Amino acid sequence: MSPLVLFHLAALLLLAFGLYGLTSRRSLVGMLISVELMLNGAGLALVASARLTPASDELGQLGTLLVMGLAAAEATLVLAMVLVAAKRWGSSASDRLSMLKG
Amino acid sequence: MEQLAYAAYGFYLVLILAGGWAAVRCRDLVRALLGLIMTLFGVAGMYFLMAAPFMALMQILIYVGAVSVLIFFAVMLTRAPGGDAGQEDEERRPARRAVLALLSGVLPAAILAAVVLTQSPQALALKPELPLARLGQMLTGPYVLAFELISVVLLAAMAGAVVLGFERRKGA
Numbered sequence: 312m313s314p315l316v317l318f319h320l321a322a323l324l325l326l327a328f329g330l331y332g333l334t335s336r337r338s339l340v341g342m343l344i345s346v347e348l349m350l351n352g353a354g355l356a357l358v359a360s361a362r363l364t365p366a367s368d369e370l371g372q373l374g375t376l377l378v379m380g381l382a383a384a385e386a387t388l389v390l391a392m393v394l395v396a397a398k399r400w401g402s403s404a405s406d407r408l409s410m411l412k413g
Numbered sequence: 414m415e416q417l418a419y420a421a422y423g424f425y426l427v428l429i430l431a432g433g434w435a436a437v438r439c440r441d442l443v444r445a446l447l448g449l450i451m452t453l454f455g456v457a458g459m460y461f462l463m464a465a466p467f468m469a470l471m472q473i474l475i476y477v478g479a480v481s482v483l484i485f486f487a488v489m490l491t492r493a494p495g496g497d498a499g500q501e502d503e504e505r506r507p508a509r510r511a512v513l514a515l516l517s518g519v520l521p522a523a524i525l526a527a528v529v530l531t532q533s534p535q536a537l538a539l540k541p542e543l544p545l546a547r548l549g550q551m552l553t554g555p556y557v558l559a560f561e562l563i564s565v566v567l568l569a570a571m572a573g574a575v576v577l578g579f580e581r582r583k584g585a
Contacts, residue, residue, distance in 0.1 A: 318463070388573055
C-alpha cells in the first residue's frame, strides 16, 4: 500500500472511533471528545492529501490550521453550553435533555 | 530508511488505536480525555512523518494545549451533586447500544475505506518541506479573508461562551 493510502486509512480509523463514540456516549462531554477525534481525522486526511499528491501543499496545511481553529472555537462554545445544561438539569447526560421548553 | 518510516507509522498507529479505544470506551471521562490526548500525540507524530513539522507543533499547541484543557474544565465543572466527577451513567441496555454504535461508526468508514483502497491515486514522493514563510505569505495574501473570518468566529465563540456562562445577579 502506498503511504497515501496508509495515512488515509488512519484518518478513517479516527472517523470510525469518533462516530462510534458520538453514538454510544451518554454524556455531552464524552460526545465532545468524540467530535474532536473526528476533526483530527479530517485534518490528518487533508495534510496527507496535500503532502503526497500534486495538490497545493499550502492549501492543505492552511485548511488544517483553519480546522484546528474551528475546533478550538467549537470546544469553547460547547463547554459553555454543557455548563448551562448541567446547571439547569443537574447532569450532563444527553438523555436528560429531552425537554423542549424549560 | 523506509523500514524505519514504516516502523514509526506503526508506532503512531498503535498510539492512535489505543488512545481512540480509551477515548470512546472508558466510563471515566478523565481516562477518556487522556486517551484523546494520546491520540492527538499520535496524529502529531504522523504530521512529523509527513515532513509537516509546523502542523505537528500546532497540533500539540492547539489541541493538547488548549482544547484538552477546555474539555478537562468541562469534566470538572459538570459533576452531578454527590457524584464523582466525570462518571457516565449506567447503561440500561449496553450490548444493544454498543452494537448499533459500532454499526454506525464502522459502516461509513468501511465505505470510504473501500473508495480509498480502489480509487486512490499513485502517491508521489514526499515534496520538500514547505517553508513557514510561504504559509505566512499565503495567509496574508490570497487567503486573508479566511484568516480574518476564523478570528471573527473565535471572537464570536468567546463572546457566546461568556454570555452563556454569565450569571445574572439576584434582584438586580
